[in-house]
Amino acid sequence: MYSGDANSRYPQPAGSKTFLMVDDEQAILDCISLLLEARGHRVHAVGSNVAAMQVMQQLSDEIDCLILDYSMPETNGLQLLNQFRSIGWKNPAILCSSRVLDIRGHPDAQYWPEHVLAKPYGLDRLGNAISIVLGG
Numbered sequence: 056m057y058s059g060d061a062n063s064r065y066p067q068p069a070g071s072k073t074f075l076m077v078d079d080e081q082a083i084l085d086c087i088s089l090l091l092e093a094r095g096h097r098v099h100a101v102g103s104n105v106a107a108m109q110v111m112q113q114l115s116d117e118i119d120c121l122i123l124d125y126s127m128p129e130t131n132g133l134q135l136l137n138q139f140r141s142i143g144w145k146n147p148a149i150l151c152s153s154r155v156l157d158i159r160g161h162p163d164a165q166y167w168p169e170h171v172l173a174k175p176y177g178l179d180r181l182g183n184a185i186s187i188v189l190g191g
Contacts, residue, residue, distance in 0.1 A: 071095040072119040072189065077107040077135065078151070079127045087122070090178050104130045108138065115144050120189060122181075123168075125152035133168075140166035147188035151176065 074091060076098055078084050084100040091098050099110045099118070104127060111118065121139065125132040132150050139148075150168040153175070169188040172180060 071097065072185075073097045073114075073117050074099070074120050074122055075107060075110055075114075075118045076100045076122040077104065077127070077132070078102065078122075078124040080124070083124075087178075087181065090181075103127075104135050107135060111139055111142070111144060115139075115142070118144070119146055120185065121146070121148040123148065123150055125150055126154075136168060137166050149181075149184050149188060 071094075074096060076084060076087060078100075079102050081102060084102060088098040088100045099114065101107050101110060107123075121136070121144075123132040123135060127135075130138075132152075136148050136150070147170070148168040149170045149172055151172045151174055153173075170184045172184045176184075
């Protein structure tokens with residue numbers, strides 16, 4: 056998980072990806088981070104949009120995929136994705152939501168995520184979404 060220090064990087068296993076996960080529910084961050092890390096991926100898990108922006112500013116070139124919650128206290132996930140896209144980050148994003156979400160015509164959908172994943176989800180559905188957006 057993200058330690059707050061961009062210099063505390065460790066080597067990634069071959070074929071692994073780096074994820075930025077943004078969710079205001081700590082249990083979800085902890086569980087999904089552990090599962091992805093157990094499969095050799097690096098996860099920067101943060102609980103706020105401010106922290107997510109800090110990670111993106113420091114590590115944008117390293118983030119392969121964004122996993123973000125739609126419903127968060129400060130800014131919703133689509134608004135946060137818009138902020139990342141507006142600063143030039145172009146890699147895939149997975150938007151997670153506990154409610155039915157049709158982003159077509161949504162006022163916050165200037166930029167669309169590559170995949171929308173309904174909560175609750177398990178590792179199998181998350182793994183499928185990751186395979187879809189990362190092409191493998």
